[in-house]
Amino acid sequence: xxxxxxxxxxxxxxxxxxxxxxxxxxxxxxxxxxxxxxxxxxxxxxxxxxxxxxxxxxxxxxxxxxxxxxxxxxxxxxxxxxxxxxxxxxxxxxxxxxxxxxxxxxxxxxxxxxxxxxxxxxxxxxxxxxxxxxxxxxxxxxxxxxxxxxx
Amino acid sequence: xxxxxxxxxxxxxxxxxxxxxxxxxxxxxxxxxxxxxxxxxxxxxxxxxxxxxxxxxxxxxxxxxxxxxxxxxxxxxxxxxxxxxxxxxxxxxxxxxxxxxxxxxxxxxxxxxxxxxxxxxxxxxxxxxxxxxxxxxxxxxxxxxxxxxxx
DNA sequence: GTGAAAGGGGACCCATTCGGTCCGGATTGC
DNA sequence: GCAATCCGGACCGAATGGGTCCCCTTTCAC
Numbered sequence: 001x002x003x004x005x006x007x008x009x010x011x012x013x014x015x016x017x018x019x020x021x022x023x024x025x026x027x028x029x030x031x032x033x034x035x036x037x038x039x040x041x042x043x044x045x046x047x048x049x050x051x052x053x054x055x056x057x058x059x060x061x062x063x064x065x066x067x068x069x070x071x072x073x074x075x076x077x078x079x080x081x082x083x084x085x086x087x088x089x090x091x092x093x094x095x096x097x098x099x100x101x102x103x104x105x106x107x108x109x110x111x112x113x114x115x116x117x118x119x120x121x122x123x124x125x126x127x128x129x130x131x132x133x134x135x136x137x138x139x140x141x142x143x144x145x146x147x148x149x150x151x
Numbered sequence: 152x153x154x155x156x157x158x159x160x161x162x163x164x165x166x167x168x169x170x171x172x173x174x175x176x177x178x179x180x181x182x183x184x185x186x187x188x189x190x191x192x193x194x195x196x197x198x199x200x201x202x203x204x205x206x207x208x209x210x211x212x213x214x215x216x217x218x219x220x221x222x223x224x225x226x227x228x229x230x231x232x233x234x235x236x237x238x239x240x241x242x243x244x245x246x247x248x249x250x251x252x253x254x255x256x257x258x259x260x261x262x263x264x265x266x267x268x269x270x271x272x273x274x275x276x277x278x279x280x281x282x283x284x285x286x287x288x289x290x291x292x293x294x295x296x297x298x299x300x301x302x
Numbered sequence: 303g304t305g306a307a308a309g310g311g312g313a314c315c316c317a318t319t320c321g322g323t324c325c326g327g328a329t330t331g332c
Numbered sequence: 333g334c335a336a337t338c339c340g341g342a343c344c345g346a347a348t349g350g351g352t353c354c355c356c357t358t359t360c361a362c
Contacts, residue, residue, distance in 0.1 A: 002155050002230060002269070004239050006321070009262075026337070039323055046339070059330025060336040075265065079153060088155045110281045111160075114226065114273070118153070121272040122265070130261045157350065177308070190352055197310070210359020211307040 007082040010036055010044045015078070016131030018054065019070050024063035044082075051081030070131060076122035086119050087111075158233040161187055161195045166229070167282030169205065170221050175214035195233075202232030221282060227273035237270050238262075 017033050018025055027045055031038035045064050049056040053073065054064045079086060088111055168184050169176055178196055182189035196215050200207040204224065205215045230237060239262055 002153075002234055002237050002239065004153050028337090037322075040321080042338080043322080049338090056338055057330090058328075058338045060334095061331060062329085062337045064338085083153055086153050088153065113280065114276055117272040117276060118269065121268040125265055125268060129264065179308090188351075191350080193309080194351080200309085207309055208359090209309050209357075212360060213308045213358085215309085 004079055005083050007044055007047070008079050010034075010040065011048060011078050011082050012075075012127060012130055014041060014044055015048070015053070015066070015070060015073070015127055018064065018066050019128075019131070024057060024061075024065045026063040030064070047081055048078075051077070053077065053081060070128035071126055073127045074123045075125040075127055075130065076119055078127060079122060086122070087115055088118065155230055156234050158195055158198070159230050161185075161191060162199060162229050162233050163226075163278060163281055165192060165195055166199070166204070166217070166221060166224070166278055169215065169217050170279075170282070175208060175212075175216045177214040181215070198232055199229075202228070204228065204232060221279035222277050224278045225274045226276040226278055226281065227270055229278060230273060237273070238266055239269065 013034050013036065014030055017030055021033070025033075027042045028038055030036075030045070031041040034041065036044075045054060045056070048054045049064065053067060055067050056062070056064055076086065164185050164187065165181055168181055172184070176184075178193045179189055181187075181196070182192040185192065187195075196205060196207070199205045200215065204218060206218050207213070207215055227237065
């Protein structure tokens with residue numbers, strides 16, 4: 001169905017909460033604030049930390065801290081951090097003779113432009129455009145700018 | 152991993168073969184030509200037929216026939232035919248209070264611009280750009296035109 | 303008119319992956 | 333030294349996707 005994993009969704013929520021509160025937040029605190037199960041939040045934060053999107057502070061009084069404002073954080077970075085590289089098919093860019101029916105397959109790595117197009121579209125969207133501002137009540141926020149195309 | 156189903160890949164291959172050969176092709180014939188298992192090809196063709204991308208001719212001497220040239224067939228149509236509507240998350244456009252943590256979820260249907268962007272990027276790519284022309288040997292075909300962005 | 307060839311529409315099963323949980327270890331502040 | 337917190341992995345159940353098979357209907361050839 002061409003969907004991203006649920007973790008990407010969670011990541012956006014957690015990042016949004018992280019920016020809304022500001023400062024250092026603990027995993028249990030973020031779990032309580034977002035309504036997501038605590039172990040899941042911890043897992044999401046771990047992944048985001050490995051990707052360098054947040055910083056994990058160990059020890060007592062530790063927690064997680066945003067490293068970059070969400071307005072400068074491309075959605076594609078979050079997706080890559082959670083779901084791995086964006087490649088629509090098994091025939092990835094640098095893929096070699098992995099396809100079993102290589103000689104008969106007429107496609108043969110032609111998915112690259114598609115992957116590039118998706119990446120571009122996703123890179124143009126910032127996380128801050130998805131995560132609604134601190135406002136808990138959705139106050140008919142006008143779209144900050146028409147994103148790309150409107151189909 | 153943000154990938155489309157394997158069926159979409161198969162569909163592009165089958166459609167490409169269908170246009171390369173021209174005329175009416177049987178499912179077993181297409182299976183032999185593409186190297187894909189026959190039941191799978193039949194399933195793909197059935198779905199494409201339901202979506203109105205190909206026409207199924209019943210009876211002896213039957214087969215499948217392309218209804219539109221691949222140059223005018225958007226990739227998004229194939230994806231929709233095989234994988235269903237393009238919606239990256241469960242919070243689809245018209246989704247109502249399906250989210251369990253609706254009051255705490257700060258995202259709340261904000262994925263719409265993302266979906267629109269993906270749809271737009273996919274609609275701009277024609278199937279003929281992915282399916283290499285009749286050439287069975289890949290002769291370093293230069294990209295017909297830079298598709299969208301290059302990341 | 304009869305039989306064979308082909309599509310149409312299901313049901314069905316297996317493998318893979320995803321979503322989620324848990325545990326022990328390492329690190330830091332009080 | 334103790335407690336709080338992150339870090340890294342292993343682990344398991346469930347859902348989904350990928351693939352096969354069956355029987356029915358339709359149409360052409362003989």
